Amino acid sequence: MSRISETFKTLARERAGAYIPYVCxxxxxxxxxxxxxxSLCSSGADIVELGLPFxxxxxxxxxxxxxxxxxxxxxxxxxxxxxxxxGVRSEGIETPIVLxxxxxxxxxMGIGEFCSRLASSGGDAVLVVDLPLExxxxxxxxxxxxxxxxxxxxxxxxxxxxxxxIIERSTGFLYAVSIAGVTGVRSGLPExxxxxxxxxxxxxxxxxxxxxxxxxxxxxxxxxSAGAAGVVEGSELISLYLQHSDDRxxxxxxxxxxxxxxxxxxxxxxxxxxxx
Numbered sequence: 406m407s408r409i410s411e412t413f414k415t416l417a418r419e420r421a422g423a424y425i426p427y428v429c430x431x432x433x434x435x436x437x438x439x440x441x442x443x444s445l446c447s448s449g450a451d452i453v454e455l456g457l458p459f460x461x462x463x464x465x466x467x468x469x470x471x472x473x474x475x476x477x478x479x480x481x482x483x484x485x486x487x488x489x490x491x492g493v494r495s496e497g498i499e500t501p502i503v504l505x506x507x508x509x510x511x512x513x514m515g516i517g518e519f520c521s522r523l524a525s526s527g528g529d530a531v532l533v534v535d536l537p538l539e540x541x542x543x544x545x546x547x548x549x550x551x552x553x554x555x556x557x558x559x560x561x562x563x564x565x566x567x568x569x570x571i572i573e574r575s576t577g578f579l580y581a582v583s584i585a586g587v588t589g590v591r592s593g594l595p596e597x598x599x600x601x602x603x604x605x606x607x608x609x610x611x612x613x614x615x616x617x618x619x620x621x622x623x624x625x626x627x628x629x630s631a632g633a634a635g636v637v638e639g640s641e642l643i644s645l646y647l648q649h650s651d652d653r654x655x656x657x658x659x660x661x662x663x664x665x666x667x668x669x670x671x672x673x674x675x676x677x678x679x680x681x
Contacts, residue, residue, distance in 0.1 A: 407554050408501045408529050409577040412451055413612040413634055422625065422671030423451040423578075423635025425614055426642055426664060427505065429472035430455050430489050431481030433646075433653070439492050440657055441646070446500045448661040449668030453493075454532070454637060457486050457506040464507075464534045468640040483510050487526040494527035501529040503556055503577075508536045511544075520547040530554035530577050538570060545574060558582050559605060561597035569608060578612040578634065581605055583619070594624050599631040606632045622670035629671040638667060 406414070416423055426445045430438050442453055458476040462469065490502055504523055511519045511533060523531060530553055533544060538557070548555045554577030559568055561584065572579060581602060584595035598615060605613050615628040616637030625636045642660050649656035 407552070407577060408499075409452060409503075409554050412501055413578060416451065416634070420673035422629040422633065423612070423614060424449050424625070424664065424668040424671065425452045425454055425503075425616075425635055425637045426450050427454040427456055427469075427616075427637060427639030429458060429469060429476055429639075429643065430486055431458055431476030431479060432472040432643070433475065433650075434479065435481070435485060435489060435492075437653060438489055439496070440653070441660065442493050443496060443498065444657045444661045445642075445664050446498050448664035450500060450664060451635065451668075452501045452503060454503045454505050454639070455486070455490065455528075456639075457483065457504060457510060459507040459510065462507065466640060468643050472643050483514060487522050487528075490523070490526040490528050502527065503530040503532055503554075504528050505532045505534065508533050511536075516543050517547045520544075520551045520553055524551035524553055528553065530556050532556040532558075532580065534558065538567075538574060541574070554578075556580055559601070561601050565604075565608075568605065572605075572609045572611060575611060578614050579605060579609070580637065581613050581615045581633070583615055583617045594618070594627050598628065602628065602631045602633050622666045625667050626670040635671070636667070 413423060428438060428441055445453065458473040458481055460477060462473050531548060536544065545555060555575060556577055557571050557575040558580045559571050560582040583598040595618065602613060602615060612634035614635040614637050615633045619625065619636045619638045620641035628636050645659045645663055646656035649659055
């Protein structure tokens with residue numbers, strides 16, 4: 406059983422949801438990325454999604470696009486991602502790490518080499534957001550040989566037949582995209598989010614994590630109550646630390662406090678019950 410599967414198994418016993426923050430590697434600096442991951446893990450993060458900066462991030466909104474541009478402008482490259490993961494592990498952090506990327510950097514390095522370096526650096530899973538299911542057999546093979554989970558996306562527009570195919574080819578957890586569009590902060594959960602969670606969980610026991618637009622504890626609570634095993638959040642965290650760009654320690658504290666509130670929103674209590 407993978408470290409990600411073990412995490413969800415433990416959380417299920419504790420009747421708690423997984424808080425999965427997204428971190429754009431290299432934004433502000435490599436050192437800040439390491440400090441940010443440390444702060445998030447000490448504040449309740451159960452899994453970390455570490456994003457590899459890319460020049461054309463079509464699935465991401467302005468906030469994450471900006472983070473990726475700052476990282477690339479600062480000189481961050483693919484090899485630095487593996488160094489970053491090694492740096493996290495050297496700090497004694499065992500929290501599972503999902504590497505989120507677009508396909509071009511993986512293709513350029515070679516899928517086998519990419520998966521091998523990810524595994525040897527201490528990564529647990531890969532999420533290639535723009536790689537179609539029909540073209541991912543090599544990724545599946547190399548990930549399996551390197552004991553990596555392959556995280557896949559499902560959206561409200563995904564048909565039932567395609568959803569079943571995605572489920573069959575996914576390991577670790579399934580990433581449910583709450584709404585058609587790109588990442589970014591939204592005021593509330595889209596109307597499509599809860600029906601999507603319920604549709605997926607009715608078809609599989611694979612944990613489901615809801616992302617895109619998650620930015621408040623009430624979003625996390627609503628997703629967890631609807632049956633999601635966790636939530637993924639990114640844009641709000643970036644906005645928080647940018648508000649304190651002149652004082653990075655304050656930025657880390659703000660992110661840590663927010664992460665704690667998100668995690669607390671997904672812990673069941675004796676007087677609460679999750680909806681069927």
